[in-house]
Amino acid sequence: MDTIQKRILAEVADLHAVPEGAYNIRANGVSAGRRSTASIEITSKPGGNGIDIRIAPGTKKQSVHIPVVLSESGLKETVYNDFYIGADSDVVIVAGCGIHNCGTQDSEHDGIHRFYVGENAKVKYVEKHYGEGDGAGKRILNPGTEVTMAKNSSMEMEMVQIRGVDSTDRVTTAVLDAGARLIVKERLMTHGSQSAVSVYKVELNGAGSSADVVSRSVARDDSYQKFDACVVGNAPCHGHTECDSIIMDRGRILAVPSLEANDVDAELIHEAAIGKIAGEQLIKLMTLGLTEAEAEEQIINGFLK
C-alpha cells in the first residue's frame, strides 16, 4: 500500500501497522492483506464481491479488522460482507471506509454488512467513514447494515462520520429475538454541500429485547442531514431513540423519529432536539480565553466525542 492508503487506514481504523487478530484489508477493489485465526475464518465470496467472516462459538476477546480504502478516482464498488458470529462469543469488529479522491470522477463504496449474532454472543462494532482529496469528484459512501440477533445476544454499534464524505445514504435494519440488546451510537458531522441520510428500522420481536438508538450530529455550511429512526415493539420490550443535533450556518436537518407498538407491554420512547450552539456556552469558553471560533470547535468536539 502507498502512503496515502496507509494514512487513510490510520484515519478509519486507527491502524498504523498490521493489526492483531484476524483482518482483511481491501484497497482499490482488491485484497491488500488477509489473515484468519484459529477461531475466526475469513473467506472470499465466489465472484470476489465480498467476504464471509465466520467466528467460532465461544470465541472470546478477539478482534476482526476489515477496513476499506479507495484512492483511485472513479472507482465504484458494492461489497457484501457477511458476519456469522457464533454463540457465546465476545468480539470486537472494526470496519470503516476512507476515500481519497483527487480526480474529477466520483468514487463510491457501497458496503452491505449482514450480521448473524448467535445466542448469548456479544459484539462491539465500530465503523468510521472518512473522505479527503480536493478533486471535483465526489466521495460517496452508502452503507447498508442488516443485523439479526438471536436470544440474549448483545451488540453495540458505533458509527462515526466526521469529515470529507460528500454523500451518504445509510440504511440500518435490526431484528431482535428475546432478551437481545442493541445499542447504536451514531456521530455525524456534515460540512460544505454534503448530504447525509441515515435510516434505522429496529424490530423488537422477542420478549425482554431492548434497543437504544442515539444520534448526535452537527450540520455546518450548506449541508443537509436526515435522521429517520423507527423502533417497532412487537413484544414486551424497551425501545429508545434519540436525535440531538447542532445546526450551524445554513445547514438543514430533518429528524423523523418514530415508534410503532404492536404489544401492550412495548415501552417505547423517542426524543429529538435541534438547535444552534447556545450563546452562553460560547461566552463561558470565551471568558476562559478562547476566541469565538475556538469555543465553537471545543463545543462541537465535546458534543461529538
Place this chain on the structure above:
Amino acid sequence: MLELRNVRFDVDDDAGHVDILKDVSFSVPENKFVVITGPNGGGKSTIAKLIAGVRMPTGGQILFDGKDITALNITERARLGISYALQQPVRFKGIQVVDLLRIAAGRELSMAESCEYLSRVGLCARDYISREVNASLSGGELKRIEIATILARGTRLSVFDEPEAGIDLWSFQSLIRVFEEMRKSIEHSSILVISHQERILNIADEIIVVADGRISQQGPRDAVLPSLIGTASALSSCDRLQERG
C-alpha cells in the same frame, strides 16, 4: 488594578428606555477582596458583565492595570487577566470537567493538577474529573466546578457573580470556606464578588453598595457593614433559608 469611571448602561426594550447603571465609578485595588452588594435589580450583575466584556457600556470607561479596556471583547479581556464566574453556570454535552479545567488553564494539566483544583472547591476529584459538565450535575456541583475553572486560570482579577445563587445551605457553608482560602492566598491578585450574603461581606476588605443603578455607599468593611446588617444587602444564613422558603 481595575477601575470603572462614570460607567453607564441603558437599554431600550418593550418597556421603553431603562437606565440600568446611571453613573458608576469605583476601583478594585491590588491584593483586595471587594464585595458589591445591594438589593436585587439594582444593577450588580450588570457590573460583572461589563467588566468581563459580556455587555458593553453605553458610557464611561473601564481600565485594567491602567489600560483602557472599554472596547475589548470577552476573549481579549480574559487573556489580559480577567476571570468571570457566571451566576448561572453553563452546561455542555460531552465536555468533561477535566476538559474545562484544561481550557481554563490554557495548557495540558496533569491528573494531579486537575485534582488539586477540584479538591480546593471541595469536590472529590476521582468522582468528578471525567464527569460531563451536563444536566446530570446539580446546581451546587456546577458552581464549584465554575470556581475551580477560575482557580485553574489563576488570573490577576477574578469576578464572581453571586457564587451562592442556586445552591443549598450546606453547599453554601463549604463555599464560604473556599472563599476564605482564596482570601488568604490573594497576593498579586484581586477578587471582586457580587453577593448579599453576610458571611461573604464579613471577609471583604471593601464593600460597595449598589442600588437603583448607582453606588450608594462604598468604603472599608468596618465602615460600611454595620449599616447593612439586617437589610436585604447583608442576608444571614437564616434569612437565606427564609428567602428560599
